[in-house]
Amino acid sequence: MKWSDLFTSSIGKKFVMGLTGLFLISFLIVHVGINSCIFATIFNADDHGEMFNKAAHFMGSMVLIRIMEVGLFVGFFIHIIQGLVLTFQNRSKRKIGYNVQMGNKGSKWYSRSMGLLGTIILIFLIIHWNQFWIPSRFTGVDEINIDGKPVHDLFSLMKTTFAELWVVILYVVACISLAYHLLHGFQSAFRSLGLYNSKYLKLANGIGIAFSIIVPLLFALMPISMYLHWVE
Ligand code: HEM
Numbered sequence: 001m002k003w004s005d006l007f008t009s010s011i012g013k014k015f016v017m018g019l020t021g022l023f024l025i026s027f028l029i030v031h032v033g034i035n036s037c038i039f040a041t042i043f044n045a046d047d048h049g050e051m052f053n054k055a056a057h058f059m060g061s062m063v064l065i066r067i068m069e070v071g072l073f074v075g076f077f078i079h080i081i082q083g084l085v086l087t088f089q090n091r092s093k094r095k096i097g098y099n100v101q102m103g104n105k106g107s108k109w110y111s112r113s114m115g116l117l118g119t120i121i122l123i124f125l126i127i128h129w130n131q132f133w134i135p136s137r138f139t140g141v142d143e144i145n146i147d148g149k150p151v152h153d154l155f156s157l158m159k160t161t162f163a164e165l166w167v168v169i170l171y172v173v174a175c176i177s178l179a180y181h182l183l184h185g186f187q188s189a190f191r192s193l194g195l196y197n198s199k200y201l202k203l204a205n206g207i208g209i210a211f212s213i214i215v216p217l218l219f220a221l222m223p224i225s226m227y228l229h230w231v232e
Contacts, residue, residue, distance in 0.1 A: 049155025087115030124174035
């Protein structure tokens with residue numbers, strides 16, 4: 001197999017989708033872990049978002065993380081472009097249907113809607129980056145002093161962002177889309193990466209399902225709990 005086959009052959013494209021998808025999943029683990037620090041305010045009334053602000057500052061100040069951030073955007077870019085290409089190719093091929101009509105029995109609705117789910121997530125991401133990442137890296141975020149050091153007050157930025165109902169609804173819709181996107185993505189990635197008929201497939205699928213539910217649920221609880229003032 002040549003390098004160019006990764007972007008031209010159908011199996012190569014699926015492999016790239018699986019690999020970039022797994023890389024993006026590792027980002028989600030770190031992202032949900034750090035952001036979940038906002039829930040510390042539920043257990044400690046004196047926290048006021050300090051734990052989250054400290055954790056976000058620690059991550060943002062690590063050179064390795066900054067380098068990985070470039071990789072992250074490249075990963076997103078390849079995953080999105082390749083995903084769009086696959087969606088349009090699948091649609092334009094097979095103009096003449098199969099003789100045996102499978103109806104909806106052959107696949108789940110979300111497996112047939114990866115392009116739509118991915119597009120909802122992409123629209124969410126553009127708004128999300130504009131709300132948090134651009135202020136944090138370029139246009140500026142208010143700072144507070146923690147242990148004598150100036151730190152971005154991303155917790156307050158979250159509170160003002162999630163005070164608007166339409167934003168909360170957008171995030172919840174995006175998280176539901178993410179859950180279904182991940183559900184199919186995991187199964188497809190394991191297959192693209194060659195993990196079928198393996199004795200570990202059941203375990204891998206179980207982990208995939210748990211991840212696809214727990215991570216989007218934690219993300220969705222963030223805007224909801226800020227809007228309802230469970231976290232403040
Ligand atoms: C729903 C709850 C979420 C909240 C409250 C949240 C919050 C944040 C914040 C505060 C930042 C800026 C971090 C910084 O600059 O230090 C950020 C960046 C980012 N978020 Fe989210 N996020 C959420 C969900 C998601 C989801 C579901 C995705 C992906 C599907 C995502 C992808 C990103 C990316 C790619 C960045 C920029 C890269 C980075 O800063 O490392 N976020 N988010």
